[in-house]
Amino acid sequence: MEVFPFFRARILGVFPNNMSSYALSFWLAGVALEGTILARALVVGWFKKCPFFFGYLASVFVQDVFFLAVYSFKFKYYKPIYWYAEFFSLLMGCGVTWEIFRLILGRYPGAGRMARNVLAIVLLMILSKGLVGVWNGDIPWAVTMVELERNLRAVQALSLIVLALLIAYYRVPLGRYAKGIFAGYGIFIATMVMTLTLRASIGQAFQAVWVFVQPHCYAASLGIWCFSLWSEEPSPVEQSQSKIEEDYQSLALLTSRGLLQAREFLGKTIRP
Amino acid sequence: MSEALILLAIGFLLVASLVYLLRRREAEADDRSWLQEGNSARPSVEFEDRQKEQLDRIFGREDWDFIRNGTTRPVQRLFLKERKGIALSWLSQLRSQARAGMDFHVTRVRASEELEPLAELRLAIDYYAFLAKCGLIAALVLLGGPMALRGMAGQAESLSNNLRGMLRASLKPQAFPQKTRIP
Numbered sequence: 001m002e003v004f005p006f007f008r009a010r011i012l013g014v015f016p017n018n019m020s021s022y023a024l025s026f027w028l029a030g031v032a033l034e035g036t037i038l039a040r041a042l043v044v045g046w047f048k049k050c051p052f053f054f055g056y057l058a059s060v061f062v063q064d065v066f067f068l069a070v071y072s073f074k075f076k077y078y079k080p081i082y083w084y085a086e087f088f089s090l091l092m093g094c095g096v097t098w099e100i101f102r103l104i105l106g107r108y109p110g111a112g113r114m115a116r117n118v119l120a121i122v123l124l125m126i127l128s129k130g131l132v133g134v135w136n137g138d139i140p141w142a143v144t145m146v147e148l149e150r151n152l153r154a155v156q157a158l159s160l161i162v163l164a165l166l167i168a169y170y171r172v173p174l175g176r177y178a179k180g181i182f183a184g185y186g187i188f189i190a191t192m193v194m195t196l197t198l199r200a201s202i203g204q205a206f207q208a209v210w211v212f213v214q215p216h217c218y219a220a221s222l223g224i225w226c227f228s229l230w231s232e233e234p235s236p237v238e239q240s241q242s243k244i245e246e247d248y249q250s251l252a253l254l255t256s257r258g259l260l261q262a263r264e265f266l267g268k269t270i271r272p
Numbered sequence: 273m274s275e276a277l278i279l280l281a282i283g284f285l286l287v288a289s290l291v292y293l294l295r296r297r298e299a300e301a302d303d304r305s306w307l308q309e310g311n312s313a314r315p316s317v318e319f320e321d322r323q324k325e326q327l328d329r330i331f332g333r334e335d336w337d338f339i340r341n342g343t344t345r346p347v348q349r350l351f352l353k354e355r356k357g358i359a360l361s362w363l364s365q366l367r368s369q370a371r372a373g374m375d376f377h378v379t380r381v382r383a384s385e386e387l388e389p390l391a392e393l394r395l396a397i398d399y400y401a402f403l404a405k406c407g408l409i410a411a412l413v414l415l416g417g418p419m420a421l422r423g424m425a426g427q428a429e430s431l432s433n434n435l436r437g438m439l440r441a442s443l444k445p446q447a448f449p450q451k452t453r454i455p
Contacts, residue, residue, distance in 0.1 A: 110387030117389040154279050157286045164289035168296065169396070170382040171375060179294065186290045194283035201276040255377045255395060 026215055027068065033222040034061040040229055046177070050103065052095035053181055057225075059092055083145055090152055096185055097156050101163060103178045111170040118162050126155060150196035157189050180228020184221040191217035330358050352417050359413045367406045374399050 038058055041047055047054045063085050070078050105112040160182075167174065174182070191214070199210045329335060339351045377395070381387050 108382045110384040111382040113385070113387050114389050114392060150279065154282055157282050161282070161286050161289055164286070164293050167293060168289075170378050172382060174293075183290055183294060186286055190283045190286040190290070193286075194280055197276050197279040197283070255373065 026219070027064065030215070030219060030222060031061065031064050033219070033226055034064065037222070037226050037229060040226075044232070046229070050099055050177075050181065052092065052099040053185075056089070056092040056096050060089060063089070086145075086149065090149060093153075093156060093185075093189075096181075097159050100160070100178070100182050100185060104163065104167065104172060104174060104182065108170065108172055111166050111172055114170075115162060115166050118166070119159060122158055122162060123155070126158075146196055147200045150193060150200055153189055153192045153196065157193050160186050160189060176228055176231070180224055184224035184228070187224065188218060188221040330355065330362060356413060356417050360410055363406055363410050363413070367403060370399070370402055370406075 034057055038054065038061060041050075041054050041057075067078070067082070067085070070081065101112070101115060105115055163182075164186075166172070195210050195214050195217070198206050336351070336355075339348055343351075374395075381392070
């Protein structure tokens, strides 16, 4: 469905109930890319390793085909089922976000623990903001469905930012598949947040840009997934420190003390 | 409107962090190859011995006093320029060694189930504060030259020794009690 926001545009009453040849060819290309990735995943057995991601992709694939039929033959049913499907995709997307975390940090329980803590703080802040909004009599989440989807996508985006920061800080190695899934989904979520924000803020004036930009962004994500998942991934490099056993407390304390002393001495150099 | 700006910033931040991450990984794979070699010597992070005389020479006033009294202005300018370069190079080396030590720490603790988020946060703050101070001193050296930091020689030696001790200790896994198995 994300590949085909022309449907959404029709709901918002801008475009007539017909489709340009460009839109149709773009839709067909999207379905073909999704089908290619799914077929490749079946061949190499990646459904078992990333059930949420490929489940998400399969659901989008089915929706694309199904919604084209509804759009073409039973258009009056299109709007009611559109939002159900959209939020089903959104829930599946939350599963994909969780799966990206598991895929990347699964072998690093320490970094995973940091991720859980930071995410808990972020979600607590968002929840607190919402509760304060309710207390003040505001509508905390959204007035329209577009805003609701935008806000939920923004939470996913924040989670992925946290993940990116932790990967950078802890030098977590990324495999080709994990990198591809993360990059593709991250770009998709980021562009969704930005386009939905502009659509909700600017309104109808942004409609034409929105229906043009969004499918192209999704196509870019599909392209990244297709490229990164196509070739075989070499076996992950085992870390040389895999047999090292050590006490975290001692290591952290020692590094911390060393840095503190170093900083103090450095401070003294400018206070002779 | 401010909410829209925040949401747009989140979107941009995600794109930027993805780009940074994808670009950064390529470069770092080579930089950190020593971590995967099981080489206990790890010369790239070992502190080289810094003799007290060397630091006295870099940051002390003796050479400057001699140059100032016995040479012309162009020679003095050249001397100051070279000393500034040496001091900045020393600071840069110090920074990179601290960075290597911190990198080694995070690559080892990331798989530890006993990792404590608060301790890690404090450590990160200390590390970035250290880098900030290095940056501050570098700025002072750039503005005033190494002779502006008169007390540096003695303190610099202490700083070097401390950082050297920290790095040496963190590079010896057998020095720690065996509690956590890293898979």
